[in-house]
């Protein structure tokens with residue numbers, strides 16, 4: 585799949601529902617016990633301001649997980665078992681935290697395997713962390729990426 589370039593890079597106020605989604609996912613990733621994987625990812629699915637599913641990366645895998653590694657990625661974990669109807673007007677937030685106290689937001693762009701899984705799921709919108717003050721939106725249907733930059737860092 586051809587990856588499209590970032591369409592715009594505007595500094596503006598991130599709507600609170602997006603901010604809340606990123607923050608909730610970051611909090612969950614932050615609080616995860618020191619586990620078997622080196623990366624602290626969390627994915628949450630929200631609908632009408634409600635969190636309907638949570639996923640994280642783990643060394644376990646699943647028949648539906650298409651990646652060649654023996655790990656289950658947060659995005660796939662979050663979306664497994666979710667009915668397509670449930671994905672209408674839903675969005676996925678994917679976050680990775682790291683650094684001291686896991687207080688930094690790091691790049692959490694879905695890998696090619698998760699991208700395929702998400703495309704096939706029917707989900708239309710994904711937000712993921714880029715850095716402490718940048719969030720990206722992936723418009724799945726049109727495969728367009730937009731970044732949103734905050735004036736100040738996220739406090740997580």
Ligand SMILES: [Zn+2]
Pocket residue numbers: 657658659694695696697698699
């Ligand atoms: Zn992945």
